[in-house]
Amino acid sequence: MADAAKPATLFEKIWRxxxxxxxxxxxxxxxIDRHLIHDGSYFAFQRLKNRGLKMRRPDLSFGTPDHYMPTNTRNKEDVTNPDSKRMVTGLAINGAEHGVTVFDIGDRRNGIVHVVGPEQGITLPGITLVCGDSHTSTHGAMGCLAFGIGSSEVTHVMATQSLWQKKPKTMRIDIDGALGFGITGKDVILAIIAKIGTAGGTGHVFEFAGSGIRQLSMEGRLTLCNMSIEGGGRAGMIAPDDKTFAYIAGKPYAPKGAAWDKALVEWKALPSDAGASFDSDVRLSGPDIAPMVTFGTSPEDAVPITDRVPDPSTAKDATKREGLTRALAYMGLTPGTAITDIKIDRVFIGSCTNSRIEDIRAAAAVAKGRKAVVPSWIVPGSGIIKEQAEAEGLDKVFKEAGFEWREAGCSMCLGTNGEIGHPQERIASTSNRNFVGRQGKGVRTHLVSPAMAAAAAVSGHFTDVRRMKV
Amino acid sequence: MAQDKDPQEKVPARKPFTSVTAVAAPINQANVDTDQIIPARFLSLPREKMSPHLFRDVRYNDNGSPKPEFVLNKPAYKNAQIIVAERNFACGSSREMAVTVIQDNGFKSVIAPSFGDIFFNNCFQNGVLPVMLPEARVNQLLRFLLELPGAEITVDLPTQTVKGPDGMVDTFEIDSFRKDCLLKGIDEIAMTLGYEADIAAFEKKQRSANG
Structure with a gap:
């Protein structure tokens, strides 16, 4: 074990x-301190059962069905595909059998697993947390070590509450200087991925640091860490600070009273020590980050809204050139087209990346008093967020602006619940992946922030939200 | 606290991986994501029904007819058991079906300059060997495989080598833990249950620290 006096990173402290x-x-x-499960965990339960094994610590697992439930209903009977229905209904059944807390469909606490964890105070600084979903990196925004695992490893955690791991490398990503007006966590992470590439962080855990990160709200930080995996990093982390503690205070599963005071002392000791070294360092200038839009089929294909679709012939190597050419053909885009000239057919605001209350508010601020000119969905991340938004009157703002206000779930981010776009349909989406076919066969996905998505909804094309009166 | 019987009795060890000499299929595209390998709409299918959907949307037309230009539809690669791909293969979603659907189509090993981390781990969980070779060598192998469809490659785990169609032999790195698990067909859960006392001791320590 390393010398305790040696300056340690946030990651190193939690790992040890x-x-x-x-x-x-x-x-x-x-x-593993916390294990989150969802309807996709069905096969992992099955494997556990087939082997005659029990869950070691069902009290450390929490479940919420999110991937397979349609977002126009809260009735599980409405799931028409029998395979999907088995996944949705299976979670509560398996949860009851093994003694796992499940926030089932119909429970106001139900929602997207990566929204529910922090919202319930299940995700806490200093813990290890895993889930059978690559966007588990989200939770690192709370100052914990959180990463996605495969289904076999889910069964492993169920049976042993532990995982075999090789210590990853660390990469510090510094955002120096204040972010400009209207710049969100989504823009920051897309700018980072555009710089380091989609495999830039492979084998690494990111720590996001610098004044540009401190400035972000918890919602913004969750968005940022959520897409660590899109930069190749299995986990992304942010040192906990007063914003973190304020967010957690009073959450249902957070420590209370004396336990809270004790936890706070521990949490305050978590940030990386001065002089702690990382395997690599990346720096971006905060003030230089603009609202970002992806144009291709990889999250690294992101440019500022003020830019144009790049020319593949300028790519740095043959692999990249071929990839870009293929991507632009799929996306139906011509090199040199101004991003603001790209017309869209549909808008999706939601997903574990951007469905929290701040995201909904940002979209509503743009939608207010305007009209959506393309079909536009708002899918809140949880029942609680939906309630909160309704209490603030945001649902009315959206309805008046012609947006569709839906129930919580993963929805069109990946379409496992049947909510997908049409071939060649061009979608401005606040989700995390613009992969070929991700939102439906042939669908063309552009990743943007919630405000940018709402701006596109009311304009019919990408628009610099900083130029709109909000 | 100890297991009432040896966990290895409950679960037969997995089939070990040692060596494979077989036709290799070239996927000459970078950043192939797991959504392409197995689209999300098939993920709720039971495993035995999933294998026809490997690379579904790039492999078949809308009417279900195979696209003749896609590598896995070409007769020369029909019996391929190795995939050679470009960098960052199988990035994205954690879906383990990306491994099992490749495995159920007869593939035993995947060679690429780099992989998505979660897919890389998932391979070992299923006895599939992911091999990382330098990008220049992978590009060379891809060229051979495209020019000589049906050419064979040997991936040998004990010696940690890959022998290309040109007869050149490259060595690859693999963690001894992973190598051992593959060679012996060790089941990780069974192995970890052997550490039950350590896990219980850790939990006790954690409880007293939090108490």
């Missing part, structure tokens, strides 16, 4: 505290 066994071959059995 969770080592169950260090093997001489470099593998560590890492203890």
């Amino acid at each position: 505290r969770h080592v169950v066994v260090d093997r001489p071959d470099g593998y560590t059995l890492l203890y």
Whole structure:
């Protein structure tokens, strides 16, 4: 074990505290404090059962069905596909059998797993958290180590509450200087991925730091860490600070009273020590970040709204050139087209990336007093967020502006619940992946922030939201 | 606290991986994501029904007819058991079906300059060997495989080598933990249950620290 006096990173501090066994071959059995499950965990439960195993610590697992439930209904009977229905209904059944807390469909606490964890105070600074979903990196915004795992590893955690891990490398990503007006966590992470590439962080855990990060709200930080995986990093982390503690205080599963005071002392000791070293360092200038829009089929294909669709012939190598050419053909875009000249057919505001109350408010501020000119959906991240937005009258703002106000769930981010676009349909989406076919076969996805998506909804094309009166 | 019987008795060990000599299929595209390998709409299917949907949307036309230009539809690669792909193969979603659907189509090993981290881990969970070779060598292999459809590659785990159609042998790195698990067909859950006492001791320590 490393010398305790040596300056340590946030990651290193959490890692050290969770080592169950260090093997001489470099593998560590890492203890898992929280395990989040969802309707997609169905097969992992099945595997556990087939092996005759029990969950070791059902009290440390929390479930919420999100991937397979349509967002125009809260009745599980409305799930028409029998395979999907089995996944949605299976979670509550498996949860009851194993003694796991499940926020089922119909419970106001139900929602997208990566929204529900922080919202319920299940996600806390200093813990290890895993989930069978790559966007588990989201939770690192609370100052914990959180990463996505495969279905076999889900079964492993169910049976042993631990995972075999090789210690990842660390990368510090500094955002120097204040972000400009109207710049969100989404713009920051897209700018980072455009710089480092979609494999830039492979094998690394990111720590996002610098004044540009401190400035972000918890919602903005969750968005930022959410897309760490799109930069290749399995986990993204942000040191907890007063904003973090204020967000957690009073949440249902957060520590209370004396336990809170004790936790706070520990949490305040978590940030990386001065002089702690990282395996690599990346810096971006905060003031230089503009609202970002993706034009291709990889999240690294992102440019500022003021820019144009790039020319593949300027790509740095043959692989990139071929990739860009293929991407532009799929996207139906011509090099040199101004991003603001790209017309859209549909808008999706939601997903574990951008469905929190601040996201909904930002979209509503743009929608207010305007009219959507394309079909536009707002899908809140949880029942609680939906209630809060309704209490603030935001649902009315959206309805008056011709947006569709829906129930919580993953929805059109990946369409496992049947909510997908049409072939060649061009969607401005606040989700996380613009992959080929991600939102439906042939669908052309452009990733943007909620305000930018709402601006596109009311304009019919991409628009610099900073130029709109909000 | 100890297991009432040896966990290895409950679950037979997985089939070990040692070596494969077989036709290799070239996927000459970077950043192939797991959504392409198995589109989301098939994820709720039981495993036995999923295998026809490998690369569904790039492999088949809307009417279900195979696209003749797609590598896995070409007769020369019919018996391929190795995939050679460009960098950042299988990035994106954690869906383990991306591994199992490749495996159920007869593939035992995937060679690329780099992989999505979660897919890379998922391979080992299923006894599929992911091999990282330098990008220049992978590009060379891709060229061979495209020019000589049906050419064979040998991936040998004990010696950690890949022998290309040109006879050149490259060595690759693999963690000894992963190598051992593959060679012996070790089931990770069964192995971890052998550390039950350590896990229980950790939990006790954590409880007293929080108490």
